[in-house]
Amino acid sequence: MLSLATIRRRWASFVGTFTALCLGVTILCMTALVLTSAQPEAPERYAGTAVLVQSPAVDQSDGTFTENRPWSPERTRELVGQLGSVPGVSAAVPDRSFYAQVVIDGRPVDNPGGELRGHPWSSAALAPDKLTAGQAPTGGREVALDASLGLDPGDRVTLLTATGPAAYTVSGTVDSTSFYLPDAAAEALSPGVRVIGLVTDKGADPAAVASAAAKVVGKDGKVLHGDSVKDLEAKTAAKTRWIGLQILIAMASLTAFVSVFVVASTFAFSIVQRRREFGLLRTIGATPRQIRRMMYGESLTVGVAAGVAGVVLGSALAPVLGGLLVDGGLEPPGFTVRMQALPLLGSFALGLVVALAGVWSASRRAARIAPLEALREAALEKRPMTRWRWIGAIGFTGLGLLLVLVAAGSSSDEMINNALYAAMALIVGLTLFAPAVIPLVVKAVWWPLGRLSGATSMVARESSLTAVRRTASTAAPVLVTVGFAVLIAGMFQLRASGYALEETVSQEAVSVVTPHDTPGLSDAAVSDVADGASLLPTQLYAGGTDHIGAVGVSDGAIAKARDKMTVKSGSLDALKGDNTMIVRSSTAAWLGWTSGRTVPVTFEDGRTVQVKVVAEITDDSSTASVLLTREAVRAHSPSALTPVVYVSGKQRPDLPASLGAESMSTSEYASRTDAEDDRLVQIFLVILIGMSLGYTCLAIANTLMMATADRAEDFGVLRLSGATRRQVLRIVAAESALSVGIGTGLGLSIALIALLGMRSGLSSQLGTEVHLNLPWSTMLVTIGLCLALALASSVLPARMALRRTGARAAL
Structure with a gap:
């Protein structure tokens, strides 16, 4: 009951906690629903085939998503003959895939993702793809292609393959994006075979056919039918799905972590504000255990309400997230989110765990408040840094810096996780350090301005020094926001440039030739x-x-x-x-x-x-x-x-557009991120920085609103001392700007040190200078957003407090 009464009385103090938990459960619910819905899909090319045979799989423990070991042409013909004689099989059709891209108006028609669209005509029966006009290709220079390209049977067309452009005659058009060549021509372009489709007789039992085919194949392949056909998903699609999975896991992990951070910081600051309240409860007989139970009750109540709201929002927004993943190429077209009970219940339960984990440390501090604290009037903190806080601050900061160094030498995939872990460790360490560092910074900032400024500056300075925890609680989220955004953005940018430079330096290139609208050269x-x-x-x-x-x-x-x-x-x-x-x-x-x-x-x-x-x-x-x-x-x-040609000559090559190639300098090549993996990494980066910005900005606004709402009496004293409303508001704005400036400076310092160390490591590794290009746009947007939010969250509540007569009556 006391927990509910406290929430009703101090509802403004719990708005930030509720919002953080609600957003956290929403994101957890969205990602859980998408994760459980994101399963491998059988290729549409085999939609009309019930039984297929796949070549032997290879070890995938290295994470390279390598395609299966192919059968040779000789072994393929042997298997086709044996499988074709299986009862219930009318035809065994080997499927080959090779690069083919049509050239129209002198330029290759875009081929998103570099999908291998070339196939032998006989494999059209596996889809099945039907002719919409013309006839099947028979001659060596005939092709059946997509009807949507606007070409008619008999037209001449240029087809780009791995050997180069060649003229073909359109024999017919089909209702798919594939390019079909005669079987002999297809075998010349793709001798190895990884899939043989079994076209079954009408009424044949697929399970019986699969069982008989498995005896024929033995250990030299795997027979697929039913749900197992999903194993034929292309390895490129599986890799894309895996990257999408990493994004969703990172979203969920960061959400849980930052939710705990916001809840913990909110309750920690509320301990400072409610010190006399807890002291009074101790005076009238409340035990430390009861104090802890009361705070757990407050957190649990807010957690239940936020969890329900988050599950509702997450269920509604999960299809939107699924659509964005499809648009970003992280899920195949046609992907839909399925509503399931387990992800909804799990997200709600995890939200409660996050709420209780966030209040754990604050409840222990509240339980240690002595009864005599109820009589204390001074706002000055006696011990802003305890022994365990020092140990934790040093430990987590050291761990974060170590992980930054580890990330600098990691592979591209490992660097993503290491950078995220480094940011998390630095968040904790620098937040714990804040009460010790901030007073020194405040004095350093205001010392040269002290003699030039008036009473407003003096009051803002002394207020910041006296209420160290309030200043630290405001500056810490800014430090986290700026440091995290600049560090992660800079690390990705620096590492991407380093990889490209590594290739160009190793070949001593002056310029390079790269694909343009084609998957390769x-x-x-x-x-x-x-x-x-x-x-x-x-x-x-x-x-x-x-x-x-x-x-x-x-x-x-x-x-x-x-x-x-x-x-x-x-x-x-x-x-x-x-x-x-x-x-x-x-x-x-x-x-x-x-x-x-x-x-x-x-x-x-x-x-x-x-x-x-x-x-x-x-x-x-x-x-x-x-x-x-x-x-x-x-x-x-x-x-x-x-993938690329390194040119040592001083003159750039001038290539015709029909070849799907373009020339550029090594610096242009180093700064480009046209590859699919780089595009997905950019999506990953935007999500991480966006989520960190959202949550830490929430912490900034919540802390300042709580602090300002609790300072009505202070504002009344200033007004009775002769300060005008404008002067009071300027004091509040100066304190907020000071906190943002302190957090920004510390955050930038940490990020810059880490990035310089990373640049040094890359330069030593490559044997050449790697330039550090700071993400200025990310930096300026982040700082501006923090400052605007801090001013709005402090000045507006202060203005409302000055208008209330109750604030003055309390004096």
């Missing part, structure tokens, strides 16, 4: 670049489920990189022909390969070839595990695309 685009060095990525498969990332290097690339390579054994000059390779030392140790040994390696066409290890290099000599000749990769992977 064709051989025609690469060959048109003089003085160019390029890498052609591929995958190798060795022994069971092992797979190795490899690149085919051009003569120019190996010539420019050889001075930076450290050879442990063998010779780089021996890399020639189709059956030699250079291996990193860690890969050689893992697979048991040594220089001079010939080992079996399976390529992207499914064929296993004996390849000789001609050299072993140190791990820091190459980012790829295996180096092959470019000709070897092209011979076994006809649809592989080149």
